Amino acid sequence: AAKLYLVPTPIGNLEDITLRALRVLKEVDVILAEDTRTSGVLLKHFEISKPVKSFHIFNEHKVVSDLVARLKAGESMALISDAGTPGISDPGYLIVREAISAGIVIDCLPGPTALIPAVVKSGFPCDRFVFEGFLPHKKGKQSKIEAIKEEERAVIYYESPHRLVKTLEMFVTLLGGERMVSVSRELSKLYEETITGSATEVLAHFQAKPPKGEIVIVVSGK
Numbered sequence: 001a002a003k004l005y006l007v008p009t010p011i012g013n014l015e016d017i018t019l020r021a022l023r024v025l026k027e028v029d030v031i032l033a034e035d036t037r038t039s040g041v042l043l044k045h046f047e048i049s050k051p052v053k054s055f056h057i058f059n060e061h062k063v064v065s066d067l068v069a070r071l072k073a074g075e076s077m078a079l080i081s082d083a084g085t086p087g088i089s090d091p092g093y094l095i096v097r098e099a100i101s102a103g104i105v106i107d108c109l110p111g112p113t114a115l116i117p118a119v120v121k122s123g124f125p126c127d128r129f130v131f132e133g134f135l136p137h138k139k140g141k142q143s144k145i146e147a148i149k150e151e152e153r154a155v156i157y158y159e160s161p162h163r164l165v166k167t168l169e170m171f172v173t174l175l176g177g178e179r180m181v182s183v184s185r186e187l188s189k190l191y192e193e194t195i196t197g198s199a200t201e202v203l204a205h206f207q208a209k210p211p212k213g214e215i216v217i218v219v220s221g222k
């Protein structure tokens, strides 16, 4: 029977694609991609030429039932996102849910995702942790941060570079300047760096040197 494969792709370093990911992408009938142009570059690099259909937050509700019908009819599909693991702050959950209720077998390959290297290299205890995805931009941001004041587990956020300083300022105000924070930038890429220290120290670092690139924040458990 046809399967729906969820295939992680590199978060920067192309060497992070797995052998199984390459095989599955070569074997499926159709690749569903968040951005066909971004994925086109990746697929071309690995010499994979397959029909690619777009699947993103703006069309997923419209196309999902047709895709599931095609899976039921025997077409195998691989869902990829722009980077990392589909479904992690990226489209994926909707088609997985619909495919499961249609009796389709789901195969999610293990592979690149930004949150895991960030929490592991923070040096904070990470036998348990919380992944919060992106913080709200405005409404609700303050209460979301206040809610982790007493949290004992490390908390992981995805953040954009132009909001990082503001977020760190809010950590200092709402969690206290002593709370330990680790910011990882450009994981797996040429300019990868991780800055770890008290919220006050990490804020001072990025105030002096405005951040660029892709960012994961890890806040230590209390």
Ligand code: SAM
Pocket (backbone or CB within 6 Å): 011, 012, 081, 083, 084, 085, 086, 087, 088, 089, 090, 112, 113, 114, 115, 157, 158, 159, 160, 184, 185, 186, 187, 188, 189, 214, 215, 216
């Ligand atoms: N699906 C992806 C995953 O599995 O990690 C996440 C997609 S989300 C739309 C993109 C966010 O992930 C970025 O804004 C950044 O916070 C984080 N991210 C992705 N690649 C990264 C990298 N190489 N270094 C640091 N953070 C990264």
